[in-house]
C-alpha cells in the first residue's frame with residue numbers, strides 16, 4: 001500500500017497499541033529545556049521513578065537565560081543543572097560553547113536527524129520537521145511520561161499536504177512563506193493534522209529556510225510537520241557532532257533516501273500555495289493569521305462575519321492602528337532579531353548584509369540575539385557582530401530572550417516592536433507591547449528607517 | 463490527578479475566539495519555579511497595568527469570582543504547549559471549559575490535570591451560551607461526565623456532549639498514564655533491541 005512520509009516514520013516507531021487505542025511511539029531523542037524540565041523531574045522523583053534512557057535525553061538552558069553579559073542565573077537554570085546531574089543526561093549549560101535555543105541546538109548538533117522521532121516540551125518542536133525528523137511538542141505531564149518510558153501515547157493524526165508551487169521573489173524568504181500560509185489557511189486549520197510541506201519552492205529552499213517554515217507550523221494549529229529529506233538535507237546533516245559516521249552513516253543515508261511520500265499516497269487534505277504571488281509579509285494584528293503583504297492596507301472593520309469583525313476591532317485597538325491605512329511608514333520603537341524562528345547563520349548573514357553601512361534610526365532600540373552560542377561564535381568569526389554594533393544594534397548572548405520574555409527581556413508598554421519571532425500575541429513581548437512579525441530582512445529595514453518599510457525599497461531610500 | 467465525575471458551579475462566559483496560552487498565563491508567571499498560578503490566570507485581562515482589578519473582565523465580576531466552568535469560543539488555548547495554562551485553570555478552581563473548539567495541546571494538558579474541556583457545536587453551543595448569559599452567574603450548571611451531559615438551572619435544560627471513551631475513563635478514574643504504558647514495558651524493551659539491530663543509529667547516540 002502506498003505510504004506517506006509520516007506513515008513510514010510512524011510505523012517504524014510503533015512499539016505497541018495501548019488498551020485505550022493509542023499507539024505507543026518510541027522517542028529516539030528527547031530534548032528538554034529548563035522552563036519545563038525541572039517540574040517533570042520533580043514529579044518523577046516524588047513517585048520514585050527513573051529516567052529510562054538518560055543516554056537519549058538532552059537538556060538545554062534557553063527560556064530563562066539572560067542575554068546580557070554576566071548571564072545571571074535563575075531558579076530554573078539551577079534546577080535543570082541539578083536534574084541533569086542527578087539523572088545523568090547531557091546538559092548544554094549557560095556558558096557552554098553549544099548552549100542555545102532548543103530548536104536551534106537540536107538540528108545544529110545533529111541531535112535531530114531524518115527519520116528519527118524527537119520530543120520536546122515546547123510547541124515549536126516541529127521546527128526539525130525540516131530535516132524529516134518527526135517531532136512532537138508536549139506538556140509537563142507528557143514530559144514525565146517520556147522520561148519514565150521513552151514513548152509517547154498518541155493517536156495517529158490526520159494528514160495534510162501543503163504544496164508550494166512557483167518560486168520566491170526578491171526580498172521574500174521562508175518567513176514570508178510561513179506568514180502567507182497562515183493567513184491563507186487560518187489560525188486553526190491544522191488542528192488534528194500532521195502536515196507535509198512539499199513542492200518546487202520547498203525543493204529550492206535551503207535547510208535553514210525550511211527550519212523557519214516548519215517552526216511556524218503550530219501557529220496555524222498543527223502539532224507536527226515534515227519535509228522529505230533530500231540531498232540538501234543529507235549534505236547538511238553530514239559531519240554534525242552527533243550524526244552517525246562510517247558504516248552507520250551509510251546505513252542511515254540509505255534509509256533516509258527511502259523516506260518520501262509514495263506517489264500514490266493520499267492525504268486527508270491538500271492545499272496548494274502559489275509562491276510567485278508572495279511579497280514580504282507582516283502581521284498587523286494579534287494573531288499570526290492577521291497578516292498582510294507589505295504593499296497592502298490594514299483590513300477594515302467591516303471585513304468578515306461578526307466574530308471576525310469583533311476580532312479585527314480588538315486587534316486594531318490593541319495595536320493602535322487605523323483600519324484601511326497602509327502599514328508602511330508606521331513608526332517603530334523596537335526591533336528584535338532572534339528566536340527559534342529566525343536566528344540562524346543565514347538569517348544573521350542576510351540581516352548583517354542589509355545593516356552594513358546603515359544606522360539604526362534614532363529612537364529605535366534594535367537587538368540581535370543569536371539562536372545559539374555556536375551561531376554567535378560563527379557570526380563573530382565572520383565579523384557580523386561588528387557590522388551590527390557599528391550600525392547601532394545590540395549584540396547579545398544566545399537564548400529565547402524577547403520572544404517570550406521569560407528571561408525578563410521585554411519591551412516597554414506602548415512600544416511597537418518589529419520582530420522576527422513567531423507569536424504576536426497581546427503582551428507576549430511585554431505588557432502592552434505591539435508586535436509585528438516579519439522576516440529578518442524586513443526587521444532590518446524597520447530598524448534603519450525607524451518605521452515599517454518594504455525591504456525591497458531599502459536601496460532606493462539610501 | 464484528581465478524578466472528574468460531576469462538577470456543579472457558576473459558568474463564566476469568555477466568548478472571544480482564539481484566546482491563547484500567553485493570555486491564559488503570561489510568561490511572567492512562569493518565571494518563578496513555583497509561582498502563584500491562580501493569581502496569574504488571565505493576569506493581564508483581569509487586572510489593569512497598575513495592578514488593580516479590571517471590573518469589566520468576567521472573572522473579576524463579583525458573581526463570577528468563584529466560577530467552576532468557563533465558557534469559551536473557538537480555538538481556545540492556542541499557542542504554546544505550556545501545561546501551566548491547565549494548572550492555572552485548576553489552581554483558580556475552573557474544572558471544566560466548554561467551548562466551540564480547543565487547541566490540541568491545551569486540551570491534552572487539561573485532560574492530564576483533571577480539567578474537562580468540552581466542545582459543543584453549532585446550535586447546541588448557541589443555546590448553551592444563551593442559557594449561561596440568561597442567568598448571568600446567579601445559578602449553577604452541572605457537568606456530569608458519567609452521564610455525558612450538562613444540566614442547566616432550568617429543569618428542561620440539558621446538553622449532551624461527546625468525549626472519547628478512553629478520555630472519559632481517564633478522567634473518571636484519575637488514570638495513571640505511566641502505569642498504563644508500563645504494562646507494555648517488555649514491548650518497549652523488544653523495540654529497543656530490534657532497533658539496535660536494524661537501525662543502530664537510532665539507539666546509538668553520542669554527543670562529543
Ligand code: SF4
Pocket residue numbers: 062063101102103122124339340341399400401403404422
Ligand atoms: S525562541 Fe520563543 S518560540 Fe522559540 S523556544 Fe524560545 S520562547 Fe519558544
